Amino acid sequence: MSQSLRLGVAGLGTVGAAVVRMVARRAAALAAATGRDIRVVAVSSRDRTRDRGFDVAGLHWFDDPVEMARSAEVDCVVELIGGSEGPAKAVVEAALAAGKPVVTANKALLALHGAALAKSAETAGVALAYEAAVAGGIPVIKAIREGLAGNAVSRVYGIMNGTCNYILTRMEREGLTFEACLKDAQALGYAEADPTFDVEGFDTAHKLAILTSLAFGTSIDAEGVSVEGISGVKPLDLRMAEELGYRIKLLGVAQATEAGIEQRVHPTMVPKSSSIAQVMGVTNAVTIDADAVGELTLIGPGAGGEATASAVVADIADLAAGLSRPTFGCPTASLRPAERVEMQRHEGGYYIRLTVHNRPGVAAGVATRMAEREISLESILQRRTSEMAESDPKGRSGQPVPLVLITYAATEGNIRAALDAIAGDGLLAEAPQLIRIERE
Structure with a gap:
């Protein structure tokens, strides 16, 4: 069997503690699957006294996670501190600079600094793995x-x-x-x-x-x-x-x-x-x-200690078995700039709830403004809430009422322009509600 993979875990919250327990509990199965013993040898956290369901006596405790990342006794760093800056970013950067692979569940760190960290991993020839960063235990x-x-x-x-x-x-x-x-x-x-x-x-x-x-x-x-x-x-x-x-x-x-x-x-x-x-x-x-x-x-x-730890340990097992892929599926130099599409250009169906003054001609005025922007209406529904019905059973009070529109495909820009025109006509008693429809 190959040399052991020695883990240093930074962050012993719900997920970090679950990872330490899972690695110990599944030690024999992991060794059989990867051909290599996997064990936690070092940890770092702010509180030494908290009961986390495992004995820390046999582990090297580091008050400074960056020092742990640089330690010669650690082969792979598991970052579970969280946050896009501060200690989380520092420990990942230190591990990669030291030529050590990193496993993380930190979506904020990757979303804001993923490109730079992926390039550092490529330069060092090591993996940056993050299955747990999206949707917890789901292997997406x-x-x-x-x-x-x-x-x-x-x-x-x-x-x-x-x-x-x-x-x-x-x-x-x-x-x-x-x-x-x-x-x-x-x-x-x-x-x-x-x-x-x-x-x-x-x-x-x-x-x-x-x-x-x-x-x-x-x-x-x-x-x-x-x-x-x-x-x-x-x-x-x-x-x-x-x-x-x-x-x-x-x-x-x-x-x-x-x-x-x-x-x-x-x-x-x-x-x-x-x-x-x-x-x-x-x-x-x-x-x-x-x-x-x-x-x-x-x-x-999508969350929880055991579910998220499952994804973290899966990444650790891949590293132990020598399985590694480019961080984002291809070398960073091959990633092309994202061509942004502004929300105003989005096209789709919309649910629009308008709270309108209860007087003749309001629905017609709304439909006219929609038509002016070439917005076709699939349906238009006027409803009184149960509270309105109880207080005014005959609907004579003139109290504002909800008017619900469902549109066929239209652009966000045209929808917004029509709503601005409707508001300008004085038809609305409060700001409109707009919810997009995602059809199959």
């Missing part, structure tokens, strides 16, 4: 980079944030507000005290930027992702989606168009018959549209 990186190497990918999209999917699931099933569901998610540990990164779509955007590079051979362009979160979604929108045959999901979508690559994160209506519409709770799902295999959907746990 390997699926795109290796399993679909013979395919041309046209679109990658999915549910990549369990917090948002949990909130939308609860809102749909129980008719709760976003605020109430977020509070429950925080109490259950699904959402952070400051949930902005998750619920406003930035976490999904970082993951999408990585998948875009893999799927289309482009340089990572996290700043090119158009991002909207779920905080503006109302229970009424979910009820209307149900009536119209859709569900609302926060999707990250990367799509090849004639103008370039669209990268967008936003609440999306998906047909209830689609695979991705069936994914509920904290589960993640990624769908890949490719020329040879057609549509491939991968579904599974």
Whole structure:
């Protein structure tokens, strides 16, 4: 059997501790599969006293993770600190500079610094592996980079944030507000005290930027992702989606168009018959549209210690077996600049909820403004909420009412211009709600 692969684990939070336990628990199976013993020899974390479910007595503890990365007793560095800057970035850079392979679950680091780190890995002749950075335990990186190497990918999209999917699931099933569901998610540990990164779509955007590079051979362009979160979604929108045959999901979508690559994160209506519409709770799902295999959907746990550790250990096993691929599927010099497609040029169907003044001619005025921008309407629905019906059963109060439009394919720019004109006509009682439709 070859010489042992000695691991140094930086970061002993939920995932880091799970990795240490999994490597020990699966030691015999990993050795049999890779032809090499794999063992954790060093760790680094801020707190020595915390009980993590394993004995640290036999491990070399480093207060400074960069010192651990440079240590001669460590062959491979596992970075599980998190964050795009600071210690996480420093430890990865130090490991690569020392000619050591790195395994990480850090999507923010890769989204913002992936190109530079991949080039450093190439220069050093070592691997930078990151299966756990996108969709937790779902092997989507390997699926795109290796399993679909013979395919041309046209679109990658999915549910990549369990917090948002949990909130939308609860809102749909129980008719709760976003605020109430977020509070429950925080109490259950699904959402952070400051949930902005998750619920406003930035976490999904970082993951999408990585998948875009893999799927289309482009340089990572996290700043090119158009991002909207779920905080503006109302229970009424979910009820209307149900009536119209859709569900609302926060999707990250990367799509090849004639103008370039669209990268967008936003609440999306998906047909209830689609695979991705069936994914509920904290589960993640990624769908890949490719020329040879057609549509491939991968579904599974997108977070959690054991699930994420599973992906980390899979990368470690590949390194132990001598299996390595270019970080983003091809040498960094071969990655082409991403041609951004501004959101204004996106073309598709739209759900538009307008809160309009309840007076004659409003619906006709809205339809006229849409027609002026060559926007065809598939349906137009006027609804009073249950609260309105209870307080004004005959509908005589003139209280504003929801007017819901479903459009055929139209450009974002034309939709926005029509909505501006409708607002200018004084027809709206509040800002409109706009949700894109992603059809099969």
